[in-house]
Structure formats: C-alpha cells, structure tokens
Amino acid sequence: MELNLSKDHIILPKTHRSMYLMHKFWARKPYNVVSEYIRKYTSENDVVLDPFCGSGVTIAESLLLKRKVVGIDFNPFAIFLTKNTIAQVNLNLLNLLFSALSDRVVSKIAPFYKTNCPYCDNPAIITQSIWKNTQKDSEEPPNEVLDEIRIKCPNCKLRNAQIDKKEFSDFYKSEIKRVENINDNYQEFQQTLGIDIPTFQFKYKNGKYYRQLRHHLRNAPKLEQLFTKRNLLVLGLIKKEIQDLNYREYKEFTFESGLKRDIKEIDFEKAKDLLMITFTANLGQSSKMVWVISKRKKKKLKKREVGSWTHHFLWNPDVFFEVNPWRGYKTRFRKTKRSKNDYKIRLKQKRIEKVEVAESIKGFNQNNRRNVLLLNQSSEQITLDDETVDYIFTDPPYGDSVQYLELTSLWNSWLGNRVGYKNEIIINKNQNKEEKEYSSKLYAVFKECYRVLKSGHYMTVTFHNTDLNIRNILISSVTRAGFKIENLIFQMPPRNSLKSYLHYNKSPVGDYFIKFKKDPKFLQGRENLKSKKVKPLILKRKLNEYIEHVLLSRAESTPAILLFNFIDEFLVEENYFPLKNAKIIDKIMEDLVNSERYMVTKKNEWWFAKKYKPDLTNKPLSARIKSYLERLENSEEYKSLYNQKSKRKTYSNIYNLIYREFNGILTPDRRATTKIIDNVFFKKC
Ligand SMILES: C[S@@+](CC[C@H](N)C(=O)[O-])C[C@H]1O[C@@H](n2cnc3c(N)ncnc32)[C@H](O)[C@@H]1O
Known part of the structure; x- marks a missing residue:
C-alpha cells in the first residue's frame, strides 16, 4: 500500500518531560517530535520498529498512540531502562517497597555517614565531603585529601551546612580516621555486610582499554577507581538490600486506608526493578565524577556547587564531591515516582488501561493485547517476518561521538551484565572498529529494516554528527540496503547544551531527520544503489551557487559550522547522496574559501570577499x-x-x-x- 503523505516539516522540540527523566541517557530524542512522526506515518494498531531503541522514547510514544511496537538494542541496559520507562506500577506498592528498603539500609549505613553535630553534639549525618587529589602526576596513584565536610543536623536545622575546617579541626580529624579505618578494613566490611562489589575493568577482551577514560583512570581502568571505598560499600549495601526484598513478605499489602490487597508477583517485580533503576540512576552522583563548581560568572562561590556527570567520558576530576549515596538515592527515588506518575497520567488521558510486554515474537504476533516486544540483541539480524512493520523510526549510533557501551558500563557492571563489544555499531579504534566496520554493520541493520518493512512504507532516521563523511556513511548504508531517500530536515535542539559552548566549532549543532522509503520500483534500477560519481566541476559550480544563495538569504556572515550543516539539504535536493567520497565536499569548500568570492572571519564565519559586492535585497538575519x-x-x-x-x-x-x-x-x-x-x-x- 502506498502512503500519500505531506512533506515533513520542522517540529519544535519540547524539553523532556518527567517520564523520561528517571535516568540519564545520551542523546534522548524529544518525545513530542518522535510522537508527531509516529502519528503522521501510522494508524492505531500499526507496528512501529526502532532497531536502536536506546532509552525507549520511540517505544513509549508508540504505546501512548496505541501502536504496537518492537524495540531492539544490543545493550542490556538500554532494554532495562526502556522496560522500566513503560512499566505500569502501583505507586502505593512502590512507596511501600521503598520504605522497607529504607528501614533495612538506614541503620546499616550509620558507621559510614552518621556523626555528631560539631555545634550541638546531637546526631547528624554527613551529606557531602569534598576531596582534593594532590597527586598531579596522573601516572601515580591519586592522593586524596579531605577538604570540606557538610552535614545535616535536625537539631540545629542545618540541611547541608559547611563545617569550618579550622574551627572544628577535631571533627575533621575524627572523620579522616573514620575514612582511613574504612579503607584499611574494606574487605572485612564487605564480609560483615555480606555484599559483593563488582570488580570491573574498563578493558576490552582484546586487551585494549576503553577509549573514553581520563586522568588516573587511564592507568588504573577499574570501576573501583570511580568511587571512594566508603561509597562502594554503601552502594553495595543498597543494591543487596534491593535484591533481598522478597515477594513472600509482601504478598499481602495494606493500603494506608487499612484496605488489604493481594499483590501479584509480576507487580512486585516491576516495583523492585524500579528500585534498581533508581539505584543505577544514582551511581553517577555517588561517584568521584561529581566535579566541583567553584565559580559562576567568573566569581568565586562562597559555597562550592555539585557538578554532574554530563561528559562523554569516565573521569577522575582532581577535586570532587563524595555525596552520601543514600541521600542521593532518596532524591532519585522522588524522580522515579514523578516519572511513573507522569506516565500514569498520560496513559489515563489516552484511555490506555494496560501495556503488556510480549515474552516472544510469537506472543507479540498472536496476541493483540501484547502491544510491545523488547529484544536485547543486535539488529544486524532482526527476528521479525518479512513485510510486517508499518513504520520505522530510529536514531542510530553517531559514528564515534557517543561511546554507549563504554559509558553505560558504569551501570551494566553494577547490574552484573557482561556485555560483549562485538555487536556494537560504533567507530572505536580500541574495539578495532573503523569507518569500514561501522558502515558494514549499519548496512546489515538497514538491510533487515528493508526486509521487515512493508512496501511503500517509510523509515525516519535521525542523526547527529558534524562530520559529513560520517553522515554520508550512514546515508549510503541505508540507500545501499535499498531505501530511497525522500527528504532531509535539519533541526536545532530546544536548549543550549553546555558542550556546544565548550566545543563550539566541533560539536554537532543540530539533528537531521531523514525520510526514506521502501519503494520496490526504485530498487529495480540497481544504479540507484550505487554511490554517485560526481563531476567535480559541476558539483563545485552548484555548491558555489548554493553557498551564495544561503549567504544572500541570510544577508550576513554565517558560521562555517552552520554552512556545513546546510550542505546535506543541498545534496539531497540535487540527488547527490550517497557520495562516493564525501571528502570532495571539504575539498570544494576549501577551494571556495580560497577563491576570490568569499572570506572567512576570525570567528570562522563565511562572508563575501571585500571586492565582491553582493546584491543584498534582504535585511540581515539578526x-x-x-x-x-x-x-x-x-x-x-x-x-x-x-x-x-x-x-x-x-x-x-x-x-x-x-x-x-x-x-x-x-x-x-x-x-x-x-x-x-x-x-x-x-x-x-
Ligand atoms: C543514538 S542511541 C539511541 C538513543 C535513543 N534514540 C533515545 O532516545 O534514547 C543508539 C543506540 O544504538 C544501540 N546499538 C548499537 N549497536 C547496536 C546493534 N548492533 N544493535 C542494536 N542496537 C545497537 C546503542 O546501544 C544505543 O542505545
């Protein structure tokens, strides 16, 4: 069946809503954009597929539109997060399990974080400590010195108060002693608490270390380097106590009103999984990656602030916060509840009573109520029948920009998931994967996508990479698989990212939404599958006209990075994709910038050269x-x-x-x- 649809247009992205803020994930797609695409390309009960489902936005938005949906990701953490995002949970039961967990944890962590307030001597809790690594040589083991302690004292009504180091030097001395004791008796503590701390190395089976490690981690690439021993023990304890929650003890559940209810095991397990995802959500902020913000707007802060793990690498900042993990857990738990509440409201608004996850493809195909199937496997082989999918919306890995396997190892290692790297589609030298492997693996996935998609139907691929060469690899692996490229939209994200400021000229500035069609007629002309041979002179002339058109339309100098992002639209319009060698564009742009026509300012912006007087009819864009x-x-x-x-x-x-x-x-x-x-x-x- 042919779908007759209008041209895609810009959809203004909204910031993430609570249901997607339960856990960090990189490059999560704006939910409203995903939803609009699904709404446009499908009808109720149609089957949507996302072969790179990540945190599961496509999955949840499809369900909320009453579509059936299949999500695939080779990374077990992505599937676990997706499962938790779409889980319907009884919030009362979730609260009940949380307070049971709290009862078990609080008394046991007393030796690690309980103290007496230096002002009133009443019981208090250490909320945060700041540590400074005085060892500048990253080849040597770090030497961490206690720099500041903050406490909560209910009696003095202190919430996260800094304790003066000079005034309360004895307090500091006893804290240092406590930490030394924990460090010296780390193994004994583990035994007494009956816990197992994962011993994970950031190392591939081929012997190479992870690529995205910084500072001391490069020399000692171990999970334990990311945490203080005290936090390792407290985290190990929280995890054990979650695992030990036993269904038999909670079979019968009494609401606050006194009403008794029988709890189904499946609901109990869902709530327990949510406690576990709250645990992994808290790992980053319980680690040494919590860097210290000491200045704002060039002014020194009186009270230093907590920085979060927004980086695309695992690292050991020289000055870091050691945050009490149980306090962090409680904060994250509030987010989990907010997320589940938001999801509940949305389901209710759409009058959706039940989201049922199918256990197998058979169950998914045969039972219409089982509306979602999640597969933890590589999409290089998709276990769906030919022509069974109505629409594909997907966001493939971005070349070498985000190392998902490496970054999620923080969570996977604590969950006990051993993840082989063979299947990851990525560019990463340490995995022995260069552009060639990236391209052939992507091709394998899109070949499968072509097979399972119904004829005449569409696939939207979103992408995010500044390098045209990588974008060309992506597009050519899709077109080689048989798809016809229909149009491309370039869209900016809804907010400024810190990263785009730090690496202004390097980091991607926006997302591409590329529409492909499974059009068997197109496939008949096998020529269409080949990379285009371009005539450099003609391409140069056309590109020159295009750049001129862009600059005249904007009527002001334009950052090179934006110009390079606009080129894809031109290449699609002129039917140049896939290019045999995308480097030709860089070469032409270099020629153009060296020509008499253009000049590049110090800020790396393009404009017409002085002697060339453009005929400007528009007002400058700004x-x-x-x-x-x-x-x-x-x-x-x-x-x-x-x-x-x-x-x-x-x-x-x-x-x-x-x-x-x-x-x-x-x-x-x-x-x-x-x-x-x-x-x-x-x-x-
Ligand atoms: C850009 S992310 C998707 C993010 C997603 N759009 C979201 O909103 O969270 C790409 C995903 O592809 C997954 N991936 C990489 N290689 C894969 C493979 N061979 N099969 C399936 N998934 C793979 C990664 O684990 C990652 O979750």
Missing part, C-alpha cells in the same frame, strides 16, 4: 530576528515564552519560536541569537 522578537511583545504568542511553573520567560521557549520562524538555511547562529534575546527580553547589552 536584524530580522530582532524585529520579530520586538513584534512578539504585542502578540498572542508572547504568553508561550513563559514557563508555566516559574512564570519566567525561558530561553528554550524563545528559541522554539525563533526556530519556527527561521529554519532551514535561515537557522540562526546560537550565540548571536542569545545576544539578541538578552538584548530584547532581558535588557542585557
């Missing part, structure tokens, strides 16, 4: 954006700039409106636009 924002003040849309909770205008809301108005080749430069927004709305110069 002036157009400024007038647009000024006009907004008197419009209906003005309200949408405000965050409903904080009642303040937010940058992401403002950006969203700007991107709706100025997109495609008019997508504005992030930095320049922030200045305009500041000027118009926040009266900053």
Whole structure:
C-alpha cells in the first residue's frame, strides 16, 4: 500500500518531560517530535520498529498512540531502562517497597555517614565531603585529601551546612580516621555486610582499554577507581538490600486506608526493578565524577556547587564531591515516582488501561493485547517476518561521538551484565572498529529494516554528527540496503547544551531527520544503489551557487559550522547522496574559501570577499530576528515564552519560536541569537 503523505516539516522540540527523566541517557530524542512522526506515518494498531531503541522514547510514544511496537538494542541496559520507562506500577506498592528498603539500609549505613553535630553534639549525618587529589602526576596513584565536610543536623536545622575546617579541626580529624579505618578494613566490611562489589575493568577482551577514560583512570581502568571505598560499600549495601526484598513478605499489602490487597508477583517485580533503576540512576552522583563548581560568572562561590556527570567520558576530576549515596538515592527515588506518575497520567488521558510486554515474537504476533516486544540483541539480524512493520523510526549510533557501551558500563557492571563489544555499531579504534566496520554493520541493520518493512512504507532516521563523511556513511548504508531517500530536515535542539559552548566549532549543532522509503520500483534500477560519481566541476559550480544563495538569504556572515550543516539539504535536493567520497565536499569548500568570492572571519564565519559586492535585497538575519522578537511583545504568542511553573520567560521557549520562524538555511547562529534575546527580553547589552 502506498502512503500519500505531506512533506515533513520542522517540529519544535519540547524539553523532556518527567517520564523520561528517571535516568540519564545520551542523546534522548524529544518525545513530542518522535510522537508527531509516529502519528503522521501510522494508524492505531500499526507496528512501529526502532532497531536502536536506546532509552525507549520511540517505544513509549508508540504505546501512548496505541501502536504496537518492537524495540531492539544490543545493550542490556538500554532494554532495562526502556522496560522500566513503560512499566505500569502501583505507586502505593512502590512507596511501600521503598520504605522497607529504607528501614533495612538506614541503620546499616550509620558507621559510614552518621556523626555528631560539631555545634550541638546531637546526631547528624554527613551529606557531602569534598576531596582534593594532590597527586598531579596522573601516572601515580591519586592522593586524596579531605577538604570540606557538610552535614545535616535536625537539631540545629542545618540541611547541608559547611563545617569550618579550622574551627572544628577535631571533627575533621575524627572523620579522616573514620575514612582511613574504612579503607584499611574494606574487605572485612564487605564480609560483615555480606555484599559483593563488582570488580570491573574498563578493558576490552582484546586487551585494549576503553577509549573514553581520563586522568588516573587511564592507568588504573577499574570501576573501583570511580568511587571512594566508603561509597562502594554503601552502594553495595543498597543494591543487596534491593535484591533481598522478597515477594513472600509482601504478598499481602495494606493500603494506608487499612484496605488489604493481594499483590501479584509480576507487580512486585516491576516495583523492585524500579528500585534498581533508581539505584543505577544514582551511581553517577555517588561517584568521584561529581566535579566541583567553584565559580559562576567568573566569581568565586562562597559555597562550592555539585557538578554532574554530563561528559562523554569516565573521569577522575582532581577535586570532587563524595555525596552520601543514600541521600542521593532518596532524591532519585522522588524522580522515579514523578516519572511513573507522569506516565500514569498520560496513559489515563489516552484511555490506555494496560501495556503488556510480549515474552516472544510469537506472543507479540498472536496476541493483540501484547502491544510491545523488547529484544536485547543486535539488529544486524532482526527476528521479525518479512513485510510486517508499518513504520520505522530510529536514531542510530553517531559514528564515534557517543561511546554507549563504554559509558553505560558504569551501570551494566553494577547490574552484573557482561556485555560483549562485538555487536556494537560504533567507530572505536580500541574495539578495532573503523569507518569500514561501522558502515558494514549499519548496512546489515538497514538491510533487515528493508526486509521487515512493508512496501511503500517509510523509515525516519535521525542523526547527529558534524562530520559529513560520517553522515554520508550512514546515508549510503541505508540507500545501499535499498531505501530511497525522500527528504532531509535539519533541526536545532530546544536548549543550549553546555558542550556546544565548550566545543563550539566541533560539536554537532543540530539533528537531521531523514525520510526514506521502501519503494520496490526504485530498487529495480540497481544504479540507484550505487554511490554517485560526481563531476567535480559541476558539483563545485552548484555548491558555489548554493553557498551564495544561503549567504544572500541570510544577508550576513554565517558560521562555517552552520554552512556545513546546510550542505546535506543541498545534496539531497540535487540527488547527490550517497557520495562516493564525501571528502570532495571539504575539498570544494576549501577551494571556495580560497577563491576570490568569499572570506572567512576570525570567528570562522563565511562572508563575501571585500571586492565582491553582493546584491543584498534582504535585511540581515539578526536584524530580522530582532524585529520579530520586538513584534512578539504585542502578540498572542508572547504568553508561550513563559514557563508555566516559574512564570519566567525561558530561553528554550524563545528559541522554539525563533526556530519556527527561521529554519532551514535561515537557522540562526546560537550565540548571536542569545545576544539578541538578552538584548530584547532581558535588557542585557
Ligand atoms: C543514538 S542511541 C539511541 C538513543 C535513543 N534514540 C533515545 O532516545 O534514547 C543508539 C543506540 O544504538 C544501540 N546499538 C548499537 N549497536 C547496536 C546493534 N548492533 N544493535 C542494536 N542496537 C545497537 C546503542 O546501544 C544505543 O542505545
């Protein structure tokens, strides 16, 4: 059946809602964008497939639209997270299990974090400590010195108060003693508590270390290097106590109202899994990767702040927070509950009573109520029948940008999941995978996607990589598998990422949404599957015209990184994909920039060379954006700039409106636009 659909257009991404904030995951797709695509390309009860499902946004959004859905990911953690995201749970039962866990944990962690308040001598809790590594030579083992202690004292009503090192030097001395004792008797503590701490090495079977390790971890690539011994013990204890929660003890459950209910084992296990995902969600903030923020806006902070693990690597910052893991766990648990509540509300709004996970493909195919199938396997072989899928929405790994297996090892190792690297689709020298392996593995997946998708149906692939060469590899592996490329949309994310500021010229600035079709007629012309041989002179002429068109439309100098991102749209429109060698584009761009036509500013922005006077009919883009924002003040849309909770205008809301108005080749430069927004709305110069 042929689907007759309108052209895709920009969908303004919303920030993640609570149901997706239960756990960190890299490059989670905005739920509303995913939902709109699924809504457009499918009808109720159709089958959606995501062969790289990651944290499961496609899976949950498909279910919320009453579609059947298959999610595949080779990484067991991704499947575990997806399963927990779509789990329906009785919140009362979840609370009950949490308080049972709390009863078991709190008394046992007293030797690690309980203290007496140095002000009133009443019982208090250590909330955070700051440690400083004085060993600068990363080849040598770290030498960590206690720099600051913070406590909670109910009696003095202190919540996370800094204790002065000089004034309370005895308090510090006794804390140092406590930690030394824990470090010296680490094995005995493990035995007494009856716990097993995972001993995991960040090392591949081929003997090579993980690529994304920094500082001391490079020389001692072990999980235990990421935590203080005290936190390893407390974490080990929390994990053990979750595992020890036994169904038989909770078979009968009494609500607060006194009403008794029998609990099904399956519901009990779901709640227990949620306690476990809360545990892994808390690992990053219980580790030594919690770096210390000591300055804001170039000013030294009186109270240093907790930085979180936003990096794409595992590391040991020189100064770090040791956060009490049980306090962190409680905070994460609130997020888990919020997430489940949000999901419950959404299901209710859609009048969906039950989400049932099929145990097998047979169960999924034969039972219409089993609306979701999750497969923990490589998508190089998809165990679905030919032509059984109505739509594919997927977000494949981005070349070498995010090392999912390496990063998720923090969670997988604690869960006891041993994950072989053979199946990961990635570029990573240490896994012996270069572009060639990446390309052939992607090709294998898309060949399977082609097989299982119904004829005349569509696949949307989203992608995020600044390197055109990698984008070309992706597109060519899809087209070689038989798909026809229909269109491509370039879209900016809803908010500024810290990373995009730090690596302004390197990091990806936006996402691509590429629409492919399974069109058997297209496949008949086998020529279509081959990479295009391009005539360099013609390509150069056309690209030159295109760049000129972009600059004239924007009527101002344009960051090179944006120009390079726009080129894909041109290549699709002109039917140049897949390119035999994408490097030709770099070469042509280099020629163009060295030609008399253009110049590149110090800020790496392109504009016409001085002697070439362009015929400008448009106002400069930034002036157009400024007038647009000024006009907004008197419009209906003005309200949408405000965050409903904080009642303040937010940058992401403002950006969203700007991107709706100025997109495609008019997508504005992030930095320049922030200045305009500041000027118009926040009266900053
Ligand atoms: C870019 S992420 C997907 C993120 C997802 N869109 C989300 O919103 O969370 C790519 C995923 O592909 C998975 N992956 C890598 N190789 C795979 C393979 N051979 N088969 C299935 N999944 C694979 C990774 O584990 C990762 O979760």
